[in-house]
Amino acid sequence: MQRRDFLRNGSAAALGGAALAAPARAAARPRLRVGVIGTGLRGQPQLQLLLHRDDVDVVALCDIEPLMLKQALARVEKAGKPRPQVFGENGDVQAWRQLLELKDLDAVLIVTPWEWHAPMAIAAMEARVAVGCEVVAGITLQDHWDVLRTQQRTGTPYMLLENVCYRRDVMAVLQMVRAGLFGELVHLQGGYQHDLRAVKFNSGDPARPYGGGAEFGAKGWSEARWRTEHSVRRNGELYPSHGIGPCAMVANIHRGNRFTHINSFASKARGLHEYVEAQGGKQHPNAKVRFALGDLVTTTLACENGETIILQHDTSLPRPYSLGFRVQGTKGLWMDVNQSVHVEGISPPHRWEPFAKYGAQFDHPLWKKYAASAEGAGHGGMDFFVIHAFVEALKADAPMPIDIYDAVAWSAITPLSEQSIAEGFRTLAFPDFTEGQWKTRQPIFAFDDRY
Known part of the structure; x- marks a missing residue:
């Protein structure tokens, strides 16, 4: 889409219709009262960003790990902010429900193990507390429908906190797509290609590295306590939003386009087992664990407008970090692995150009403003x-840049990929969570210059 078309279309009035989410609360507000559920190794950086803001009061924290709560409270104290109410100190896994009962709570960040995201988000929206959720909306396909229906019924704002959509080069490429440099889009790629072997076997205890038995995170604060179990029992595209978010953004998914079909293939599983044996020996208890997750899971999506998208989940083998982005159209392409661009008629024939000069030329206004x-x-x-986008949209009572439809569609790739693999790599129809409204919804989530 040309930038001029985007700006013109972006001024269209919000759409009605029973399938669309109900409007958010009408009153804009200058300050927000926010709670954080989950103060672990991901929750604390998000908390820190909230503490830096003058328009946010962090009024509540919840976690069942005393060490994490202690560290979070130390951050609050160091920031010179009032001590928030604390929930979960006694290990009560349902303490987050008490947090949601607080009076005048505007929003909550959900930064917990994945299986808690759907029930926590549903309860928060029922309580009319806006949700900022860390990138997995649910586990099962039904979870995603339940989260969506709750948001539609209550009208409570919900944003998926997918940070890669705001990566500087990704946003510059979005500008290039808007300007028509790549012509008509044809194919997109992305993924989560990140060697997580050390993460999945970090017990949190220097005396017991690589975990013990089925309890991988012995000390409790390590991601291995919950994350590794997904590799033990699930085989699919387990973490799609980093890759699919930017791809969906440039392809205008849910704003004139949609996913129509999906299939997934999984390789054999060898990497995690070999890592345990190499680090802990063949007699280590975790050497007996058999992992369901294929070392490399490849997912293909088809789109209504004819584009194809490939995602790759690659976390069990040695590799440098990369999200593997590729944006390709009839006039050229960008690839992030080599940080290069080729634009027909501008680049030398059959030659790559460094991305840097394009990145500077098409730097997104948000990065220019807030770098x-x-x-x-x-x-x-x-x-x-x-975090800035979530706070500013909520303060202004504006639509979330990454909204409920984006959240459930991006996250539902996981259970759909699991089903495809389990059924012999079968191609499945992709659910239309907008129930036809993708044809006319305004393209706000391509990020206007406010936030």
Whole structure:
């Protein structure tokens, strides 16, 4: 879509219809009262960003790990902010429900193990507390429908906190797509290609590395306590949003386009087993574990407008980190692995050009405006932008840039990929969560210049 067309279409009025989410609460607000559920190794950086803001009061924290709560409270104290109410200190896994009962709570960040996301988000929306959820909306396909129906019924704002959509090069490429440099889009790629072997076997205890038995995270604060179990019992595209988010953004998914079909293939599982044996020996208890997750899971999606998208989940083998992005159209392409661009008629024939000059030319207005504020924030500044977007949209009572339909469709790739693999790599029809409204919804989530 040309930038001029995007701006013109973006001014269209919000759409009605029974299938669309109900409007958010009408009153804009200058300050927000926010709670954080989950103060672990991901929750604390998000908490820190909230503490840096003058328009947010962090009024509640919830976690069942005393060490994590202690560290989170130390961050609050160091920031010179009032001590929030604390829930879960006694290990009560349902303490988050008490947090949601707080008076005048505007929003909550859900930064917990994945299986808690759907029930926590549903309960928060029932309580009319806006949700910022860390990138997995649910486990089963039914979870995703339940989250969607709750949001539609209550009208409570919900945003998937997918930070890679705000990566600087990704947003510059979005600008290039808007300007028509790549012509008509044909094919997109992305994924989660990240060697997580050390993460999955970090017990949190220097005396017991690589975990013990089925309890991988012995000390409790390690991701291995919950994340590794997904590799033991599930085989699919387990973490799709980092890859699919930017692809969906440039393809205008749910804004004139949609996913129509999906299939997934999984390789054999060898990497995690070999890692345990190499690090802990063949007699280590975890050497007996058999992992369901294929070392490389490849998922293909077809789109209504004819584009194809490939996602790859690759976390069990040695490799440098990469999300493997590729944006390709009739006039050229960008690939992030080699940070290169080729544009027909501009680049030398059959030659790559460095992305840097294009990145500078098409730098997104948000990065131009907030680069200094984002400096030092997690993941190269991306974390600043996603939290900023959530807060500013909620304050203005504006639509969420990454909304409920994006959240459930991106996240539902996981159970659909599991089903495809389990059924012999079968191609499945992709659910239309918008129930036909994708044809006319305004393209707000391609990020206007406000947030």
